[in-house]
Amino acid sequence: MSNFGNSFFHTLENKQxxxxxQKFxxxxxxxxxxxSLLAAEQLQQYLVTQNDFEHNxxxxxxxxxxxxxxxxGVMVVKNTKNELGYLAAFSGKLADSNHIKGFVPTVYNTLNEAGFYKKGEAELNTINNEIEILEEAQIYKKAQENVLNNKIAFAEELEQLKEEIKAAKRDRNKLRDDAKNTMSAEAYMVFVETLSxxxxxxxxxxKHFKIEGEQRIQKAEAHLNGLNQPIQKLKTKRANLSASLQKRIHEQYRFLNSEGNTKDLLTIFKDTTALVPPAGSGECAAPKLFQYAYENDLKPICMAEFWWGASPKSEVRKHQQFYPSCRSKCEPILGHMMQGLLVDENPIEAQIIFNQALDIVYEDDHLLLVNKPHEFLSVPGKNINESVLSRMKAYLPxxxxxxxxxxxxxxxSGLLLVAKSNRVYKHLQKQFIERSIKKRYIALLDGVLPNTEGSINLPLRVDLDNRPQQLVCYTHGKPATTNYQVITIENGKTRVYFYPITGRTHQLRVHAAHSEGLKTPIMGDDLYGTKANRLHLHAESITFMHPITKEVLTVRCEVPF
Known part of the structure; x- marks a missing residue:
């Protein structure tokens, strides 16, 4: 791999x-x-031994x-001589650079010192410095303090005056009541008028106090506004320049497809739900690989992307493990770039065929429990109607x-609770809200756990760049708690009970795989681990109070793995 940096096209030794x-x-x-595995292995050997760049x-x-x-990312390609090779790319920057020898270039180099972006960035930095100088000036800070102090003093003095008025009113009321019994009618009338x-x-x-106080505040605010005007002009100038730069950058990111058609980022994203390109669009490995292949008459054969490095604190990422391209940024771009290519079908959109009747584990006049098969939807999806819910609607008309x-x-797979009436549904829903319903899952983990039991507390939120995957987020995540207990160790795998205290999306999968969780993904987890014949996770048991009989029921169903 010593010649890695001499070319972007790396010969792939396909000795096997x-x-x-047949399809990309x-x-x-x-x-x-x-x-792709062979290409990734060669790239990873280079990353282990290279001295071309420094990156922690x-x-x-x-x-x-x-x-x-x-x-x-690696993309296996064929050149015009029908030679097999691969291209390599990284997402974002590497070693604070867009250009590293041997890796395909970025679609547009924002780090080019002579380019408009760096010049615009320098102008933005100048504006930021000017704003900071004005906002840090003593006269500006004193003007801010003066407005604040005037508002505080006015509020305090106003409250004192109102208390004084209330006390005077109480005194007048008492004097009025006392005067009724001691004064003549004529004297009393004069006295009441005096009190009035x-x-x-x-x-x-x-009234005068309020007018004078508000005038003092307005005067202080007028002085501050005068000082604020040049700051606001600079901020408006900064916002306009930033928007203009962003638009020009989006126009510079022009992506080819196999048919030779070109679209920029703005055109690609205008018909998406995002409308405008998310930050970092076009900087992932996959678009770079496609762009270089098309520009250099290289035929894309297959590709793969892998994580290299320590696990981050938010995403589930494991060293050397393969992951799909991100959806929010790459899906619209690659949707354009793959036009004209013969591409593998999207298995997620494939129509699910399950010809058997659903296994009803328990049923009475009020509710039932069904054993959902794996790879079968609970409710209808965007493009697929077949689901437990659609089957139950047909079964319970x-x-x-x-x-x-x-x-x-x-x-x-596993148990799903179905209510036959709205009354029963509301009773059971209340138990779910109060977390009095107890669920137990069985999972087979891809490794051996050091502890026999414990609890995982990692807050979760959706990965906005890669729905429906979840992130660990201590700032915006919802609390998520899972208790676990080891059942057996089987050939280097751990069978466990999972007891979810909360019910967040992908909670058990993330808590198992994350570096701050069990660090051991569930077998067959194609989102957070490695794909297998199935996800080895099964909702095995549920305990709840029957809404009608008030009996506490525990229902179990057999584990299929």
Missing amino acids: GIALP TFPFYYEPHPL FGLNPKQKGLIIGKMF QQSIGYQIRL NATGPLLLHRLDMST
């Missing part, structure tokens, strides 16, 4: 005679083709600097209410 795939990889859900991936505890793991004039005097005093009390991931 691996057959080429569907990048959002795939198992790496053997040729977090793999060497002695290395200093910020730890940043990276997604790398005192009340009017206080109201006039309050006279039922009322929403029927399904909860859901399971498509890949998870």
Whole structure:
């Protein structure tokens, strides 16, 4: 691998005679083709031994600097001489650079010192410095303090005056009551008028106080606004320049497809739900690989992307493991770039065929429990109607209410609770809300756990760049707790009970796989681990109070793995 940096096209030594795939990889859900594995292995050998750049991936505890793991991509291609090779790319920047020898270039180099972006960035930095100088000036800070102090003083003095007026009113009321019994009618009338004039005097005093206080505040605010005007002009200038730069950058990112057609980022994203390109669009490995292949008459054969480095604190990423392309940024771009290519079908959109009747584990006049098969939807999807809910609607045509009390991931099998009436549904829903319903899952983990039991507390939120995957997020995540207990160790795998205290999306899968969780993904987890014949996760048991009989029921169903 010493010649890695001499070319972007790296010869692929296919000594095993691996057959080429008939279709290109569907990048959002795939198992790496053997040729992609071979290319990735060669690239990883280079990453282990290279001295061409310095970047702290977090793999060497002695290395200093910020730890940043990276997604790398390989694309197996054929050149015009029918020679087989591969291209390599990284997502974002590597070693603070867009250009590293041997890796295909970025579609547009924002780090080019002579380019408009760096010049615009320098102008933005100048504006930022000017704003900071004005905002840090003593005269500006004193003006801010003066406005604040005037508002605080006015509020305090106003409250004191109102208390004084209330006390005076109480005194007048007492004097009025006492005077009734001691004064003549004529003297009493004069006295009441005197008290009334005192009340009017206080109201006039309050009115003038408010006017004077508000005038002081307005004067202080006018002084601050005068100082603020040049700051706001600079901020408007900064916003306009930033928007203009962003638009120009999006226009510079022009992507080819196999038919030779070109689209920029703005055109690609205008018809998506995002409308505008998310930050970093076009900087992932996959678009770079396609762009270089098309520009250099290289035929894409297959591709794969893998993580290199320490696991991040948010995403589930494991060193050397393969992952799909991100959806929010790459899906619209690659959707354009793969036009004209013969690509593997999207297995997620394939129509699910399950010809058997659903296994009903328990049923009475009020509810039932069904054993959902793996790779079968709980509720209809975007393009697929076949689901437990659609089957239950057909099975229970006279039922009322929403029927399904909860859901399971498509890949998870096991018990789902179904209510036959709205009344029963509401009773059971209340138990779910109060967390009095107890569920137990059985999972087979891809490794051996050091502890026999424990609890995982990792808050979760959706990965906005890669739905439906979840992230661990201590700032915006919802609390998520899972208790676990080891059942057996089987040939280097761990069979466990999972007891979810909360019910977040993908909770058990993330808690198992994450570096701050069990660090051991569930067998067959194609999102957070490695794909197998199925996801080895099964909702095996549920305990709840029957809404009608008030009996506590525990229902179990057999584990299929």
